[in-house]
Amino acid sequence: MRILGLISGTSHDGIDGAVVDIDAEGEGLAARTVHRDTTPYPPALRARLVAALPPAATTLADLARLDTEIGQAFADAAAAQIAAAGPVDLIVSHGQTVFHWLDGAQVRGTLQIGQAAWIAERTGSPVLSDVRIRDITAGGQGAPLASRLDALLLAGRGRVGALNMGGISNVTLVGPGPADPVRAFDIGPAGALLDAVVSGRGLHPSGYDEGGEIAATGTVDRELLDQLLEEPFYRQPAPKSTGKELFHAEYVAAALSRRGREVEDADLVATLTELTVRTIVDALAPEELAELFVSGGGARNAVIMAGIARGLPGTQVRLSDALGIGADEKEAVLMALLGYLTWHGIPGSVPSATGARGGRLLGTLCPGSGPLRLPDPAPAPTRMRMRGGVG
Template identity: 50%
Template sequence: MIVLGLSSGTSADGIDVAAADLRLEGDLIRLAPLGHRTTPYSPGLRQAIRNALPPAATTMEAVCRIDTGVGQEFAEAARRAHEDFTGGRAALVASHGQTLFHWAEGSRIHGTLQLGQPAWIAEATGLPVVSDLRAADVAAGGQGAPLAALLDALLLSGRAEPAAALNLGGIANVTVVRDGSPPQAFDTGPANALMDAAVRRVTGGRADVDSGGALARSGTPDADLLEHLLAEPYYRLAPPKSTGLELFGPAHLDAALQKIRVPSDADLLSTLAELTAVTVADALRPFAVAEVVASGGGVHNPVLMERLAARLRPTRLLTSESLGLDGDAKEAYLFALLGFLTWHGLAGSVPTCTGARRAPVAGRLTPGTGPLRLPAPVTTAPRRLRVEAPGS
């Protein structure tokens, strides 16, 4: 079954779309990547999303406009991928949408909101759409995150030594896989979120990222600021736990800089890269993993990767490319996988990772232009995932 997966992360940079040919054989899922691209949001929609993100106030009109705009731009990205990557052979679309709010109070999650009306995607592609992929886990008492744990646990299964998958998006999340033990996963804290906020701060909004980590490399971590940031109580919460821009957004950085002497621009970026490295390494230390497999936008920041490698040592730091999966496309492939599982009546989260009471089937279905015909539910849950070349 060929499935299109669509997502947009907390940075709201654009739409990741990937096409995957997925086959289930016993407890093994075979995933053949067929193509991936990132399409930037239109400037107006991107600004509207950022204007509505916490801690900003917003209106129901703005929410409606964003929901429609994200749905329409996801729809166009899916339509093009359907033609370019699959030759019109895809059978299903799975859309994560754009997270606008994650309602967290301490370690408890009360709700989560992803926008991007799926009816636009169904209309543009003619295909059924699985969307709203986090809510069922939250209703079952879970965090609704990190959903990446499902793919990570399948991909890293069967290793002789404990291993962890690390995603460096706006927020950093890890999945720890140890033979003989249930997987564990949680958000460790910010990855790129505070660094990107700092870049916008020091450039007056002219830039969104520290390209190549150039500014961070020219600076030195500020000990006082780093100590203040590390005092955030979130880091000491026990997993499962999840977070977002509601906590680690621009306001978090602004509040710290009001209390601590503002360092130079270079030192500020260097400090925030060190913050991510320290908090990831500290979070993984109790698990004594032998290697960490990283993916996400943060792997393109060489300073961040160098600091992570230093803080994690002697644990080996790799990227997901070593396992055959493009790190920039991993989340889009994750949602293609989740859609595939939902279509076949299989659970879309790992309770030991999200904290849910049970593992629910994820999402809701929007019919395409034809009748909705679901296959008979599969009774054997997958335990392994193998990335293969198309046609193998």
Template identity: 55%
Template sequence: MRVLGLISGTSHDGVDSAVVDWSLDGDVLTGTLLHLGERPYEPGLRARIVAALPPHRIDLGEVCALDTLIGQAFADVAAGLPADLICSHGQTLFHWVEDGRVLGTLQLGQPAWIAERTGLPVVSDVRARDVAAGGQGAPLVSYLDLLLMAGMPGRTGALNLGGIANLTVREPVLAYDTGPACALIDAAAPPYDRDGELAAAGTVDAGLLEELLAEPYYRMEPPKSTGKELFTPDYVQADLPQADLVATLTALTAETVAAEIRRHRLDTVIVSGGGARNPTLMSMLRSRTSPATFVTSDELGVPADGKEAIAFSLFGWLTAHGLPATVPRCTGASGARILGTITPGSDPLTLPEPLAEAPVAIRLSGSPASRR
């Protein structure tokens, strides 16, 4: 089954897409990557998304408009791609957390526009069921991480450095958001610090770094999740040269992530996300976590920039086959849950026969055609 995964992450800069042709070989799920792409949001739409994010407040009219416009942007990306099913994450606008408990999560991008444009069924609203079961609704990518790490030697973890950083640990099974990855760096050096050049040119302000490390979130026990509701663009107010501010925020990400890698005594860390391409951030991480070894997810067949889109392709396949796509020990839910709701396409909705057993490992291959 060819499943198109679509997501715009916490960097809210555009839509990532991945088409994977999935098949089950015994208890190993094999996937051939047919397409991998990213398409930036139209500047006007991105500006409206940014203006809707905390701490800003908007009215229901703008929520309705964004739900439509984001859905249409996702539909534009999906149109013409070879797929049998689509799984769309949409764009997170708000993740409602109180006293460490997630009470709700809101992703916009009306799936009806995608189904109408493509004629394909669409799995959407993927996080809500885990939240309803008492979970954090994140990091859902932990399901893919654990399949990727199956059989690897030593103490292994998987780290995703997007807007927010999340870590999955194989033994004991655990996953959570560690704090900001690129969110604060991007806010200080929009749209982002290319190749970590600003951070490399700056000097870390030890006083500001110590002040930022006092954030209570870092001391909370997992499972836990966070987002730009806490780490807003104006989270840091400091009168520093830009390079020094970016260097300090890069060190904040490195130190908070490294503390968790040291905590779990990890030997090998599989890293993905945009931050994996930031040499200054990665150098800071390595210096704080030696002798841990970092490998990119590319080495396991999962392009670092496309891992989340591939994960949502996987979630679509699991939902279509009646299989849960959550790990309760990772999200904190009361049990594993089948994720999402399904919007039918132009034909009557027909799903495969449900599978009794979930795969225990995953193998990906292919050199996909890319399209912006």
């Protein structure tokens, strides 16, 4: 089955896409990425999106326009991917998260915009969207959904983990045996605070600390770091999730105000980078992992990666590329996998990871140009093998 996975993460900079061939292979799955690409948001659209995000106020009119225009941007990205890779059987669109509603430790709702009907109309393909809410209605966090992909990729490797660093860092922990429950949770900010500072202060034209170059020139402000580490979320037990509703530019401004003096740009970036490292190391050191596979934009930050390796000396820290899945394409491949599972009647959530009462079929299906014809339900896979791909 050929599936196009689409997602825009918490960096809000564009749409990652991957066309993936997924087939049954014994008790597992075999997958191959045949095409991948990233489509940047038009600058004006991204600016309006960022301006509408919490804690800023917005209107229903703004939300309706963004839902349409982001849906059209996803439709354009899907059409371009299909033109390059050929027809697909299904498109899975995560859309753009604009709000994740936390009430204490419980998630009450989540909102991803980018109306899927625009994609279906443009491509003629059926589209699966709104993939998080079904897990939330069953009492789960709706995140990290990557736990399903990670559990399949890491099966049989021992006590290992998969770390993704986008705007927020999250981890999946897999035990050495089939009886060990898969665990997953959000750790804290990865790029969320860093990008807010770099972008807000105009420190790099990309809007992020490319390669960790700015952080490498700064000195960590230990007093500010200690203050930031007092955030209660870090001590909250798993499963747990968070987002830019908590970690945003005003969060940094409030911390600096409490600090009582200005911090130089490079030193602030170095401190926020060390915050990412410390929260990850503090969360993972007790796990004594043999291997940790890293993906997401933070995997390209040399300062973060070096800090994690130093903080976890007994763990082999590697990019997810070692598993056959590129660090920049993993979330789009995840979307494709969730589509395959729903299409074949297989729950896509992992209750031990999200905290839900049970596994659930994820997403809402929008028909393409023809009627939906789903196959008979298939058995749940126990592993997944990446067969190589576009590299």
